[in-house]
Amino acid sequence: xxxxxxxxxxxxxxxxxxxxxxxxxxxxxxxxxxxxxxxxxxxxxxxxxxxxxxxxxxxxxxxxxxxxxxxxxxxxxxxxxxxxxxxxxxxxxxxxxxxxxxxxxxxxxxxxxxxxxxxxxxxxxxxxxxxxxxxxxxxxxxxxxxxxxxxxxxxxxxxxxxxxxxxxxxxxxxxxxxxxxxxxxxxxxxxxxxxxxxxxxxxxxxxxxxxxxxxxxxxxxxxxxxxxxxxxxxxxxxxxxxxxxxxxxxxxxxxxxxxxxxxxxxxxxxxxxxxxxxxxxxxxxxxxxxxxxxxxxxxxxxxxxxxxxxxxxxxxxxxxxxxxxxxxxxxxxxxxxx
Amino acid sequence: xxxxxxxxxxxxxxxxxxxxxxxxxxxxxxxxxxxxxxxxxxxxxxxxxxxxxxxxxxxxxxxxxxxxxxxxxxxxxxxxxxxxxxxxxxxxxxxxxxxxxxxxxxxxxxxxxxxxxxxxxxxxxxxxxxxxxxxxxxxxxxxxxxxxxxxxxxxxxxxxxxxxxxxxxxxxxxxxxxxxxxxxxxxxxxxxxxxxxxxxxxxxxxxxxxxxxxxxxxxxxxxxxxxxxxxxxxxxxxxxxxxxxxxxxxxxxxxxxxxxxxxxxxxxxxxxxxxxxxxxxxxxxxxxxxxxxxxxxxxxxxxxxxxxxxxxxxxxxxxxxxxxxxxxxxxxxxxxxx
DNA sequence: TGAATGTGTGGAATCGATTCCACGGAATCG
DNA sequence: CGATTCCGTGGAATCGATTCCACACATTCA
Numbered sequence: 001x002x003x004x005x006x007x008x009x010x011x012x013x014x015x016x017x018x019x020x021x022x023x024x025x026x027x028x029x030x031x032x033x034x035x036x037x038x039x040x041x042x043x044x045x046x047x048x049x050x051x052x053x054x055x056x057x058x059x060x061x062x063x064x065x066x067x068x069x070x071x072x073x074x075x076x077x078x079x080x081x082x083x084x085x086x087x088x089x090x091x092x093x094x095x096x097x098x099x100x101x102x103x104x105x106x107x108x109x110x111x112x113x114x115x116x117x118x119x120x121x122x123x124x125x126x127x128x129x130x131x132x133x134x135x136x137x138x139x140x141x142x143x144x145x146x147x148x149x150x151x152x153x154x155x156x157x158x159x160x161x162x163x164x165x166x167x168x169x170x171x172x173x174x175x176x177x178x179x180x181x182x183x184x185x186x187x188x189x190x191x192x193x194x195x196x197x198x199x200x201x202x203x204x205x206x207x208x209x210x211x212x213x214x215x216x217x218x219x220x221x222x223x224x225x226x227x228x229x230x231x232x233x234x235x236x237x238x239x240x241x242x243x244x245x246x247x248x249x250x251x252x253x254x255x256x257x258x259x260x261x262x263x264x265x266x267x268x269x270x271x272x273x274x275x276x277x278x279x280x281x282x283x284x285x286x287x288x289x290x291x292x293x294x295x296x297x298x299x300x301x302x303x304x305x306x307x308x309x310x311x312x313x314x315x316x317x318x319x320x321x322x323x324x325x326x327x328x329x330x331x332x333x334x335x336x337x338x
Numbered sequence: 339x340x341x342x343x344x345x346x347x348x349x350x351x352x353x354x355x356x357x358x359x360x361x362x363x364x365x366x367x368x369x370x371x372x373x374x375x376x377x378x379x380x381x382x383x384x385x386x387x388x389x390x391x392x393x394x395x396x397x398x399x400x401x402x403x404x405x406x407x408x409x410x411x412x413x414x415x416x417x418x419x420x421x422x423x424x425x426x427x428x429x430x431x432x433x434x435x436x437x438x439x440x441x442x443x444x445x446x447x448x449x450x451x452x453x454x455x456x457x458x459x460x461x462x463x464x465x466x467x468x469x470x471x472x473x474x475x476x477x478x479x480x481x482x483x484x485x486x487x488x489x490x491x492x493x494x495x496x497x498x499x500x501x502x503x504x505x506x507x508x509x510x511x512x513x514x515x516x517x518x519x520x521x522x523x524x525x526x527x528x529x530x531x532x533x534x535x536x537x538x539x540x541x542x543x544x545x546x547x548x549x550x551x552x553x554x555x556x557x558x559x560x561x562x563x564x565x566x567x568x569x570x571x572x573x574x575x576x577x578x579x580x581x582x583x584x585x586x587x588x589x590x591x592x593x594x595x596x597x598x599x600x601x602x603x604x605x606x607x608x609x610x611x612x613x614x615x616x617x618x619x620x621x622x623x624x625x626x627x628x629x630x631x632x633x634x635x636x637x638x639x640x641x642x643x644x645x646x647x648x649x650x651x652x653x654x655x656x657x658x659x660x661x662x663x664x665x666x667x668x669x670x671x672x673x674x675x676x
Numbered sequence: 677t678g679a680a681t682g683t684g685t686g687g688a689a690t691c692g693a694t695t696c697c698a699c700g701g702a703a704t705c706g
Numbered sequence: 707c708g709a710t711t712c713c714g715t716g717g718a719a720t721c722g723a724t725t726c727c728a729c730a731c732a733t734t735c736a
């Protein structure tokens with residue numbers, strides 16, 4: 001491997017000068033710079049970023065720990081983070097926690113050992129000792145999509161309260177009587193938040209949300225099927241269901257499609273709505289009512305906030321709004337008024 | 339920050355001994371090891387992976403450069419790679435080339451500078467001077483999903499020839515007369531391969547594939563719409579179309595959905611089939627015929643091959659088969675025989 | 677019992693770059 | 707015109723860990 005020493009030798013200068021020439025230091029004569037650059041090119045020199053990072057502080061790398069890479073929402077988030085990071089000259093190391101707190105900790109630890117300049121995390125749990133400790137030690141940290149109560153770090157979240165309220169209003173005014181929710185695990189902040197926004201919205205219409213109408217999935221595809229099946233198994237079944245993320249929605253729709261004869265008709269006897277909008281929702285029949293999150297914006301803002309933090313600029317929490325996309329799956333069929 | 343020197347001091351030993359104790363070196367007395375471990379725990383010592391990598395060779399990191407992270411196929415691939423890598427104790431740095439050869443080169447360069455132990459690349463182009471050079475220099479490299487003629491590196495590809503042949507047979511025997519293809523850019527090896535398998539399969543039935551029936555998209559969603567629109571714009575339109583990847587299929591279906599009145603009926607007057615199967619294809623009506631790739635297996639094998647290569651074990655190319663999933667979108671409606 | 681081998685430990689060299697410091701010469705300033 | 711600042715450069719220290727080497731001591735073997 002050719003090192004900077006070799007380049008310096010070939011150019012007839014000291015290693016220190018070669019380094020200055022190649023990293024664009026101000027006080028370098030054009031003549032020397034040209035000689036060094038020529039030598040570097042001739043020797044096909046590739047700087048060793050590991051050595052560089054050791055001496056100078058900073059790796060120009062940020063770590064991203066997401067809770068489930070297979071969920072298209074996080075894919076898009078990761079993509080946005082990667083994009084924004086690259087534009088700022090940073091690389092991204094991605095860790096997939098798979099909704100498992102232990103695996104999340106594993107990645108946080110690894111990434112910190114790798115001396116990432118900062119960390120963007122979608123916390124799988126609301127309380128995490130390791131994240132708490134990292135924030136306390138002054139590691140640069142930004143939380144995204146889900147809050148974490150005990151971690152002292154800024155967060156960027158999608159605030160779905162208004163959209164959820166609007167959705168519930170729509171369900172109630174179109175005559176739905178028995179409204180259920182399939183939400184995520186209680187340990188996830190986003191899950192709790194969506195549930196309470198939902199409950200509050202129902203309360204405004206003086207509707208309670210009985211425990212039997214709250215199902216906790218794990219945010220993964222298969223739990224969408226299972227939990228919907230559970231809801232439909234009783235002898236009194238709901239006439240509307242709100243699914244708290246896209247992956248579980250896929251599972252739920254699959255359940256409906258594979259049990260077409262036994263399952264209630266959508267939207268006639270069952271309204272379906274989803275938190276998180278996916279491109280193919282409008283290709284289904286009926287098309288699927290969904291709440292659209294500002295996914296890419298979340299990723300971009302997370303990176304901006306992290307870079308601010310790294311640069312020592314002040315950073316505060318941020319909430320981005322969501323938009324309700326009313327489609328066929330929550331429509332009362334024509335003429336069936338009550 | 340606490341360094342190993344501090345731990346050594348606290349434990350009353352030399353840094354070299356501390357290092358041996360913590361890295362599980364064989365000749366260390368249990369007593370000393372215990373003292374060092376206690377000190378490390380007490381000081382909350384976190385080893386600096388950058389420094390470690392500089393001295394010892396290897397970063398236990400592999401680089402993955404994919405051509406388009408938003409394509410669910412690559413998401414799943416990335417997920418599989420990440421999974422297999424983690425199990426082997428490696429981290430993954432992901433770069434997204436966005437189907438742009440320049441961006442691909444950018445990432446390959448960055449990742450090599452970061453001293454990744456190996457590189458898994460989905461090449462955007464069939465010939466890449468930088469990859470060629472990297473392979474020549476002996477950097478560990480594995481290509482996945484698409485071949486690259488001039489790069490001396492092992493590859494893992496999904497071989498769709500049989501499935502494509504089967505599909506074409508099915509289209510021809512169910513009476514389709516005018517069969518078209520929307521493939522990817524010519525620079526992508528996978529695109530060329532799918533096109534030629536398709537052409538060969540037609541040729542067996544003595545069917546030519548006229549230039550007007552071959553549309554080149556860019557593998558992205560929007561080009562699916564545009565190219566299908568172009569096919570349907572002429573005064574003679576095809577009665578079957580094969581879309582060469584999932585993202586373009588999404589665009590194509592969107593086009594059909596938004597032009598429902600003007601567009602031909604599927605499958606009655608237009609059969610639609612896709613290379614790459616996505617979970618929601620069977621939720622559409624009509625459900626979508628697709629060729630399923632062994633996506634996760636591709637990712638796993640790529641990692642295994644890369645690790646073999648790093649360990650100096652011999653590695654050879656691999657081809658994994660695909661499966662045709664016949665669904666409604668290519669079915670002749672009952673009674674409309676010819 | 678003497679030689680050979682093995683074990684546990686400390687000190688110093690090392691990985692490859694950046695950066696601090698010093699120094700000579702040029703430019704600037706009062 | 708002497709003093710100060712600035713510029714360009716080389717040599718050496720440095721980042722934090724691992725690993726080579728040497729040495730003291732214990733063990734094994736012939």
